[in-house]
Amino acid sequence: xxxxxxxxxxxxxxxxxxxxxxxxxxxxxxxxxxxxxxxxxxxxxxxxxxxxxxxxxxxxxxxxxxxxxxxxxxxxxxxxxxxxxxxxxxxxxxxxxxxxxxxxxxxxxxxxxxxxxxxxxxxxxxxxxxxxxxxxxxxxxxxxxxxxxxxxxxxxxxxxxxxxxxxxxxxxxxxxxxxxxxxxxxxxxxxxxxxxxxxxxxxxxxxxxxxxxxxxxxxxxxxxxxxxxxxxxxxxxxxxxxxxxxxxxxxxxxxxxxxxxxxxxxxxxxxxxxxxxxxxxxxxxxxxxxxxxxxxxxxxx
Amino acid sequence: xxxxxxxxxxxxxxxxxxxxxxxxxxxxxxxxxxxxxxxxxxxxxxxxxxxxxxxxxxxxxxxxxxxxxxxxxxxxxxxxxxxxxxxxxxxxxxxxxxxxxxxxxxxxxxxxxxxxxxxxxxxxxxxxxxxxxxxxxxxxxxxxxxxxxxxxxxxxxxxxxxxxxxxxxxxxxxxxxxxxxxxxxxxxxxxxxxxxxxxxxxxxxxxxxxxxxxxxxxxxxxxxxxxxxxxxxxxxxxxxxxxxxxxxxxxxxxxxxxxxxxxxxxxxxxxxxxxxxxxxxxxxxx
Numbered sequence: 001x002x003x004x005x006x007x008x009x010x011x012x013x014x015x016x017x018x019x020x021x022x023x024x025x026x027x028x029x030x031x032x033x034x035x036x037x038x039x040x041x042x043x044x045x046x047x048x049x050x051x052x053x054x055x056x057x058x059x060x061x062x063x064x065x066x067x068x069x070x071x072x073x074x075x076x077x078x079x080x081x082x083x084x085x086x087x088x089x090x091x092x093x094x095x096x097x098x099x100x101x102x103x104x105x106x107x108x109x110x111x112x113x114x115x116x117x118x119x120x121x122x123x124x125x126x127x128x129x130x131x132x133x134x135x136x137x138x139x140x141x142x143x144x145x146x147x148x149x150x151x152x153x154x155x156x157x158x159x160x161x162x163x164x165x166x167x168x169x170x171x172x173x174x175x176x177x178x179x180x181x182x183x184x185x186x187x188x189x190x191x192x193x194x195x196x197x198x199x200x201x202x203x204x205x206x207x208x209x210x211x212x213x214x215x216x217x218x219x220x221x222x223x224x225x226x227x228x229x230x231x232x233x234x235x236x237x238x239x240x241x242x243x244x245x246x247x248x249x250x251x252x253x254x255x256x257x258x259x260x261x262x263x264x265x266x267x268x269x270x271x272x273x274x275x276x277x278x279x280x281x282x283x284x285x286x287x288x289x290x291x292x293x294x295x296x297x298x299x300x301x
Numbered sequence: 302x303x304x305x306x307x308x309x310x311x312x313x314x315x316x317x318x319x320x321x322x323x324x325x326x327x328x329x330x331x332x333x334x335x336x337x338x339x340x341x342x343x344x345x346x347x348x349x350x351x352x353x354x355x356x357x358x359x360x361x362x363x364x365x366x367x368x369x370x371x372x373x374x375x376x377x378x379x380x381x382x383x384x385x386x387x388x389x390x391x392x393x394x395x396x397x398x399x400x401x402x403x404x405x406x407x408x409x410x411x412x413x414x415x416x417x418x419x420x421x422x423x424x425x426x427x428x429x430x431x432x433x434x435x436x437x438x439x440x441x442x443x444x445x446x447x448x449x450x451x452x453x454x455x456x457x458x459x460x461x462x463x464x465x466x467x468x469x470x471x472x473x474x475x476x477x478x479x480x481x482x483x484x485x486x487x488x489x490x491x492x493x494x495x496x497x498x499x500x501x502x503x504x505x506x507x508x509x510x511x512x513x514x515x516x517x518x519x520x521x522x523x524x525x526x527x528x529x530x531x532x533x534x535x536x537x538x539x540x541x542x543x544x545x546x547x548x549x550x551x552x553x554x555x556x557x558x559x560x561x562x563x564x565x566x567x568x569x570x571x572x573x574x575x576x577x578x579x580x581x582x583x584x585x586x587x
Binding site: 002003004005008010011012014015016018019020022023026027028029030031033034037048086089090092093095096097098101105108109111112114115116117118119120121122123124125126127129131132133177180196199200209234235237238240241245254255258259262268271272275276278279282286 | 314315316317319321322323325326329330332333334335336337339340343391392393395396398399401402403404405411414415417418420421422423424425426427428429430431432433436437455456458459462466491492495516519520522523527537540541544545548552553556559560563564567
């Protein structure tokens with residue numbers, strides 16, 4: 001269907017030139033500079049010399065930073081698992097809903113996803129903080145219970161708010177909150193293609209709903225699970241805003257360390273090396289996805 | 302038969318009528334919506350302490366509109382979004398046409414490179430832009446408004462136009478090539494075919510792409526955070542500086558305005574070109 005560029009070279013030049021030049025000048029060049037910097041060092045206060053050193057990468061695998069990289073993996077992995085567990089029933093509900101309900105349910109999942117990430121994170125701060133809604137409700141219950149126990153001569157004492165914000169729990173809570181729609185949509189896409197007669201057959205032949213789910217639905221939904229897992233995992237590992245606003249000093253992820261190197265610590269070469277490590281991780285995850293989906297297509301062919 | 306089926310107990314696959322699924326769905330909806338709805342509700346609450354309902358007020362909206370910093374930031378955001386949208390749509394349309402229409406050496410590599418802005422972690426792109434605009438092309442900050450926003454605008458275009466290209470390419474896929482052949486048979490040259498036949502077909506895609514680019518730009522925090530200076534604050538960057546330390550009704554009011562704006566714009570975009578926008582937003586390939 002496509003035509004060779006030489007057949008309409010005028011048109012080709014017009015549509016080829018600007019996007020390619022823009023992409024090269026304002027995207028690939030900046031990334032290339034960061035890449036070069038990752039092999040450089042601060043030669044003076046404002047100068048960075050690209051010396052081909054690997055010291056920045058060596059620096060990045062020291063225990064402190066390795067720990068943060070590991071923590072980022074751990075956060076992203078846990079978030080992905082929680083999203084998968086929470087998202088699967090939702091995807092099933094959407095798949096087996098009637099046409100009209102389905103549109104509404106999809107909208108229900110997508111709508112929060114269109115609101116600004118910063119605002120969604122801020123909304124969670126209002127929920128989780130010491131004076132937030134959860135602690136407010138708990139304080140109310142505590143005081144009510146206090147009246148009852150006081151009647152029996154055992155006052156409960158002052159309410160001490162649960163520390164829900166600025167810790168690892170808040171970060172995971174926030175990451176799941178932000179990423180859940182990313183998981184539900186690919187799961188739904190996979191379940192929607194599933195042949196329902198297989199499910200009915202399994203139910204007829206004696207499996208219960210859980211048995212059918214484990215032995216029929218999950219194996220058939222593997223492609224959707226894989227793409228949902230990666231689509232959730234990839235942005236989560238590079239998350240900046242959620243750990244920054246909801247996390248405490250010990251819940252920093254790679255992106256926060258990168259930001260710190262560029263904005264405060266002023267060690268750009270090291271920040272550049274960390275950025276590229278993060279990019280390589282992203283690319284590896286995408287390559288995995290590519291290989292898995294190619295395998296699947298070949299098996300189907 | 303049909304009436305009978307409606308009265309019958311739920312079918313084996315009617316999972317939406319199973320109570321555990323319903324309960325979970327309700328829980329998920331609560332989890333997703335309760336924080337946002339309370340945020341919006343408390344922007345109308347007549348109390349600084351923000352948590353007990355003390356009556357309806359619009360004073361935080363008045364305060365928001367009286368806050369010159371916030372208004373300036375909002376003006377900056379809209380300006381950046383408008384310019385970046387125009388350029389992104391032009392570049393995105395070109396990209397879409399290029400990939401849809403032509404065969405050339407290195408096409409696969411180019412497609413891969415064009416997908417990069419979508420997959421590269423925001424933080425990496427942010428620092429790359431920071432370095433680029435301080436070391437390589439230092440953007441003069443004393444320029445007259447709106448030219449001082451140039452660095453931010455350029456960064457926004459770089460991450461938006463690939464998304465726009467996906468949307469427009471999706472629209473082009475439904476183009477009937479016979480129309481083009483007919484136009485050619487009737488004597489139209491390459492350009493005439495483009496303007497009279499292909500461009501009108503692209504239009505819904507262009508509009509949807511424009512709305513997508515606009516919301517992407519308006520929403521972006523991380524990349525802007527690295528390219529904005531003290532005089533070039535955008536709305537999300539300003540809200541971030543307010544949010545960092547406390548939860549206040551003013552921030553609630555400002556957030557509510559932005560939520561309503563982006564939800565409305567995205568709803569329009571989806572109406573125009575639903576499936577393609579959804580595909581672009583979930584980052585599925587070019």
